Amino acid sequence: MDIVVSDLVKKFGDNLVLDRFSATMERNGITCIMGPSGCGKTTLLNIMMGLLHPDSGSVEGVPHLKSAVFQEDRLCEAFNAVSNVALVCGKKADKTQIKAHLESIGIDDFAKPVGEFSGGMKRRVAIVRAIMARSDIIFLDEPFKGLDENTRDETIGYIKDHIGGRTVIMVTHNADEVKALGGRLIEM
Amino acid sequence: MQGRNRHHDGKSGGEFKSRHIVGSRPNRYWIERAAAILFALVLWQAGAMLLNRKLLLVTPVAVAQRLVSLCAEAGFFKTIAFSFARIMFGYFLALIIGCVLAIIAGRFHIAEVTLWPFIHAIKSVPVASFIILCLIWLSSRNLSIFISFLMVLPIIYTNMLQGIKSTDAGLLEMAKLFRVGLLKKMKYIYLPQIKPYLLSACTISIGMSWKAGIAAEVIGIPDGSIGERLYEAKVYLSSADLFAWTVVIIFVSILFEKIFLFLLKRFYMRLEKS
Numbered sequence: 001m002d003i004v005v006s007d008l009v010k011k012f013g014d015n016l017v018l019d020r021f022s023a024t025m026e027r028n029g030i031t032c033i034m035g036p037s038g039c040g041k042t043t044l045l046n047i048m049m050g051l052l053h054p055d056s057g058s059v060e061g062v063p064h065l066k067s068a069v070f071q072e073d074r075l076c077e078a079f080n081a082v083s084n085v086a087l088v089c090g091k092k093a094d095k096t097q098i099k100a101h102l103e104s105i106g107i108d109d110f111a112k113p114v115g116e117f118s119g120g121m122k123r124r125v126a127i128v129r130a131i132m133a134r135s136d137i138i139f140l141d142e143p144f145k146g147l148d149e150n151t152r153d154e155t156i157g158y159i160k161d162h163i164g165g166r167t168v169i170m171v172t173h174n175a176d177e178v179k180a181l182g183g184r185l186i187e188m
Numbered sequence: 189m190q191g192r193n194r195h196h197d198g199k200s201g202g203e204f205k206s207r208h209i210v211g212s213r214p215n216r217y218w219i220e221r222a223a224a225i226l227f228a229l230v231l232w233q234a235g236a237m238l239l240n241r242k243l244l245l246v247t248p249v250a251v252a253q254r255l256v257s258l259c260a261e262a263g264f265f266k267t268i269a270f271s272f273a274r275i276m277f278g279y280f281l282a283l284i285i286g287c288v289l290a291i292i293a294g295r296f297h298i299a300e301v302t303l304w305p306f307i308h309a310i311k312s313v314p315v316a317s318f319i320i321l322c323l324i325w326l327s328s329r330n331l332s333i334f335i336s337f338l339m340v341l342p343i344i345y346t347n348m349l350q351g352i353k354s355t356d357a358g359l360l361e362m363a364k365l366f367r368v369g370l371l372k373k374m375k376y377i378y379l380p381q382i383k384p385y386l387l388s389a390c391t392i393s394i395g396m397s398w399k400a401g402i403a404a405e406v407i408g409i410p411d412g413s414i415g416e417r418l419y420e421a422k423v424y425l426s427s428a429d430l431f432a433w434t435v436v437i438i439f440v441s442i443l444f445e446k447i448f449l450f451l452l453k454r455f456y457m458r459l460e461k462s
Contacts, residue, residue, distance in 0.1 A: 051361050066365055074362040078380040078460045087376050088366040113460060133366050 001061045002027050003048070003167070008057035010043050017043045020057070023186050027061065030168045030183025034175065039188045041171040042071055045141050048169065063136035063167065067129075069143040073122040077115030081107055081125045084114055088133040101128045105158045106151065119146040127155060131162045138163070140170040144177055156180045246427040254428040255435060263412065268440060271332065271414040275401035276444070278336030279394065285337075286344025286389075293345075294352035303345070311342045315400050319407045328408030332415070335404035336397035343393040351385030352378065375459065383456055390449060398441040 003025040010018040046052040086093035236247040293300035405415020421429035
C-alpha cells in the first residue's frame with residue numbers, strides 16, 4: 001500500500017503553510033519532495049512523522065517504525081557519536097557495526113562528544129543514526145545541509161547502500177541532490 | 189538549547205573562565221585569593237587590636253589558638269559528627285524528595301499547581317518561625333534534620349523543575365520518533381539537560397542547609413551538637429569559642445560542598461563517557 005496524503009491543510013496563526021496538499025508516495029521506494037524555502041516541506045514531513053497534527057486532511061499508509069534526519073541535527077551533544085547512534089539501535093546495539101558505519105562516511109573520532117564536532121560531522125552522525133535505527137521508513141529533511149560536494153556524494157552513496165528496501169522520503173530544495181539520490185520527484 | 193547550556197556552563201564556569209584566562213600564570217588565581225584572605229585577616233587583627241575588647245571582637249590569632257585547643261578536646265570530632273550526620277541527612281532527604289517532586293511536577297501540571305503554595309510557603313516563612321514551630325512537634329535532637337530538609341527542598345525542587353521544563357523539545361521529539369525507552373531518555377536527554385541546574389542547586393543549598401541546621405541547633409540546644417557549643421559560647425560570653433566553632437562550621441560545609449560537587453561532576457563525566 002502506498003502512502004497517500006489527502007487534502008492536507010496546516011496553518012500557523014494566519015500563515016497558511018499547506019493548502020489542500022495531496023500526493024501519493026511509493027512504499028519501499030525513494031520519493032523526493034522539492035520546493036522553495038517556506039513552501040511547507042518540513043511541515044509536511046512533520047505531519048507524516050506524526051509530530052504535527054494537520055488542521056484537516058489525512059495521511060495514510062505511513063509505516064509504524066520510523067527514523068529521520070531532522071532539519072536540525074538533534075543529537076545528544078554531551079555524548080560521542082557511537083552513543084548517539086546506539087541510543088536508537090535498541091538493546092542489541094553492536095558498537096563495532098556502528099563504528100564501521102561511521103567510519104564509512106568519514107567519522108573516526110569516537111571519543112569526542114558530538115558537541116565538539118563540526119556542522120558537517122554532526123550531520124553525518126545524524127544520517128548514520130537514521131540509517132541504523134530499526135525502521136520501515138526514513139524521513140530525510142535537507143539531509144546534506146552543510147556538507148561539501150565530495151562529502152555529500154559519499155554520503156548519498158552511503159544512504160543508497162544501506163536503504164535496504166525501506167521507504168525513503170527526502171525533502172530538499174536542491175535539484176542536484178534529487179538527481180543523485182534518484183527516485184520519484186514531487187514538486188511543491 | 190545549546191545557547192541555554194552555554195549560558196549555564198558560563199554561569200557555573202565563571203570561575204573556570206577566570207582561571208583559564210590566567211592559564212599562562214596558573215598560580216595567580218590562588219595567589220590573588222590567598223592575598224585577599226590575608227588582607228581580611230590583617231584587617232580583622234588590626235580592628236581587634238584597636239578595639240582592644242576581647243568580648244566584642246577577638247583577634248584571629250586567639251581564634252586560631254582556641255581552634256587548636258578545641259581539636260585536642262575529647263568530644264570535638266564527636267560534636268562535629270553529631271551535627272554533620274543530622275544536617276546532611278536532612279540535605280540528602282531534600283535532594284531526593286525535591287528531585288522526585290520536580291519530576292512529578294514536570295510531568296503533571298496539576299502536581300506543579302498543587303505543590304506551588306507549599307513550596308512558596310516554605311520559601312517565604314522565616315527559618316526561626318519553622319524552628320520554633322517544629323520544636324513543638326519534634327525532639328530537639330532531630331530538629332536540624334527537618335530544618336535543613338525544609339530549607340533545601342524548595343531550592344532543589346525549583347531548580348530541577350526549571351531544568352526539566354527547559355529540556356530540548358527537539359530531542360524529546362527525536363526520542364519519541366525513534367521509540368527511545370524511558371531509562372535511555374533519562375540518561376541521554378534529561379540528566380545532561382538538568383546538569384547545570386542540579387549543580388547550581390547543590391552549590392547553593394549545601395551552605396544553606398548548614399546555616400539553617402545550626403540555627404535550629406542553637407535554638408533547640410540538643411546535647412552534643414555544634415549548636416549547643418555556640419549557645420554555650422553565648423552564655424559564657426566566649427567570643428573565641430564562638431569564632432572558633434564558626435570557623436569549624438565553615439570549614440566542614442565547604443569541604444563537604446567540594447567533595448560532593450566533585451563526585452557529582454565525576455558521575456556526569458562517567459555518564460557522558462559510557
